[in-house]
Amino acid sequence: RQGSELAGWAMGRWTYEGIDLNHNFADLNTALWDAEDNDLVPHEFPNHYIPIPEYYTFANATVAPETRAVIAWMQRYPFVLSANLHGGELVVTYPFDMTRTYWKAQELTPTPDDGVFRWLATVYATANLAMASGERRRCHYDDFTRVGNVINGANWHTVPGSMNDFSYLHTNCFEITVELSCDKFPHASELPEEWENNRESLLLFMEQVHRGIKGVVRDSDTEQGIPNAIISVDGINHDVRT
Numbered sequence: 001r002q003g004s005e006l007a008g009w010a011m012g013r014w015t016y017e018g019i020d021l022n023h024n025f026a027d028l029n030t031a032l033w034d035a036e037d038n039d040l041v042p043h044e045f046p047n048h049y050i051p052i053p054e055y056y057t058f059a060n061a062t063v064a065p066e067t068r069a070v071i072a073w074m075q076r077y078p079f080v081l082s083a084n085l086h087g088g089e090l091v092v093t094y095p096f097d098m099t100r101t102y103w104k105a106q107e108l109t110p111t112p113d114d115g116v117f118r119w120l121a122t123v124y125a126t127a128n129l130a131m132a133s134g135e136r137r138r139c140h141y142d143d144f145t146r147v148g149n150v151i152n153g154a155n156w157h158t159v160p161g162s163m164n165d166f167s168y169l170h171t172n173c174f175e176i177t178v179e180l181s182c183d184k185f186p187h188a189s190e191l192p193e194e195w196e197n198n199r200e201s202l203l204l205f206m207e208q209v210h211r212g213i214k215g216v217v218r219d220s221d222t223e224q225g226i227p228n229a230i231i232s233v234d235g236i237n238h239d240v241r242t
Helices: 029-037 065-076 114-127 163-170 188-210
Strands: 081-086 089-094 150-152 174-181 230-233 236-241
Touching: 029 163, 065 163, 081 163, 081 188, 089 114, 114 150, 114 174, 114 188, 163 174, 174 188
Parallel strands: 081 174, 089 150
Antiparallel strands: 089 174, 230 236
């Protein structure tokens, strides 16, 4: 009713119960960083598949049913690549979304897989017609064209309990956030153009699932596949599991 660009950036963020789903996942970052500071990782505290804190599982915890459903979905299927779509800006963000210095509103906070995340974000941004346009304007105050329309989430603004950070720390999934339009609520007549802006980006992003090493870890004696085998890469303090 207010028009596509007249709604505030926070309009539509909260559920009927007043929960911001984008900040509703368990904060696993703090536990990991505390363990790192105490030299407990990875021998006494894992650097991946970090368990959900007990307080988060209580029936009276402020966790939306939508969030619980998504977590159950992520635990059931071993996703490896994901993107969540937002509106109100033109930029692609990647983890970590939460600043490591808890009192800072903005701070570059890369993951151990920063190179992969920057690649994934750049693949989307460079193929997005609106982001790549030489005539593109700023949506608001930030000029993301200076940084190729990609940014570390925490270096933009800190988001504790984001889905991106949760996906990375609790599952094998690498997830980014796509802010895909200056207009948070485009008019229906503008949706075909929004689709054209993002179609190739979405396809190219999905194709990135074929990058990297893939295969089956097998028992050398029985040739049977080994579930939950932990795979470590030298120099990257974040393992994955089969």
